């Protein structure tokens with residue numbers, strides 16, 4: 176990959192969506208017919224991608240932006256599972272029979288907050304109710320601080336063979352400041368167990384922009400984690416939003432790196448990972464050449480959804496659990512984010528949908544364009560015109576013209592036939608996608624920064 180240019184990063188770094196959906200979740204509303212959102216699933220016939228949110232964590236990491244329930248009472252997980260089972264039972268009538276599941280992901284929170292016997296119960300829940308394709312991808316987010324080999328075995332028994340876990344930073348000073356102590360031995364032991372249990376892909380999450388981090392210290396973290404030899408890295412920029420996540424205020428007691436230091440860290444990490452055999456897939460994700468994420472990008476089957484990048488295109492996402500998001504070709508819907516509302520709804524025999532959005536024809540066209548750019552890094556005008564039944568160059572002439580400045584900076588190449596994001600432009604794909612976003616003007620300031 177071409178060396179990132181700090182001046183370009185400064186020029187294009189601005190608030191913008193991450194495009195895990197289009198339109199983004201800011202368009203979701205609770206003033207909507209929830210039954211209509213659910214009914215849409217009845218029309219779908221394609222494969223399914225399941226998501227289960229397990230919100231529990233034993234302690235709060237102070238940087239965390241996820242929907243969590245902080246507790247050490249493991250009994251609560253049992254009750255939660257009762258509700259998950261209810262939710263699945265209430266949703267099944269909305270699915271036509273015979274649909275195959277090609278993907279499943281357990282996110283959180285901490286899925287291994289569940290004890291192994293509860294994980295096995297989840298295994299029965301999914302296999303009793305869904306048909307899995309033989310090469311379906313089943314993945315889980317794990318927390319090495321609470322992980323035992325038996326947890327991994329229980330997930331493996333239900334077919335899970337891809338895992339992801341947060342390291343964030345290996346520096347003990349940073350770990351203390353973020354309230355997440357995770358010694359090296361925990362990381363290496365978790366990876367060893369996963370490999371021994373036959374997991375195909377291991378992803379590590381890192382975060383830059385945390386207290387006390389410097390270019391040098393984060394470089395040392397990278398040297399160590401590259402040595403763990405994972406298949407993928409997701410390296411996120413820390414988003415400091417104490418107005419939404421009050422616990423983040425605690426981090427202000429320590430020294431947060433300046434915007435300039437963050438950009439230098441980004442430059443350094445991109446160079447380091449790409450020179451150590453990781454391909455920059457886009458949007459914080461790096462993967463080995465052999466990894467299915469890289470392969471999917473090459474085969475144009477990569478997709479973006481609420482979990483980030485996914486290798487299974489064109490599947491209906493069915494989310495279960497607190498805050499989970501579901502997606503059909505026409506609608507998005509999201510569950511309640513608080514335990515009380517989620518459980519009350521299910522206790523009343525009603526699916527816990529809080530809000531959602533029905534896409535217009537224009538939204539669907541723009542979503543396809545944005546997702547193609549984000550995932551394939553190129554857009555063929557003839558192909559997209561034919562598939563979407565539009566004359567792309569004339570309908571989007573204004574948007575194409577707005578790429579001119581980025582073209583001058585060699586971030587994109589625009590010809591009469593296509594738009595291609597260059598090697599240099601990969602860091603800026605959000606900026607390119609933003610040119611095709613019809614909602615952006617009104618909302619600019621509520622997004623994280625693009626780089």
Ligand code: SF4
Nearest residue numbers: 232235236239241284
């Ligand atoms: S373990 Fe993960 S989900 Fe739980 S508090 Fe920490 S970062 Fe958030």
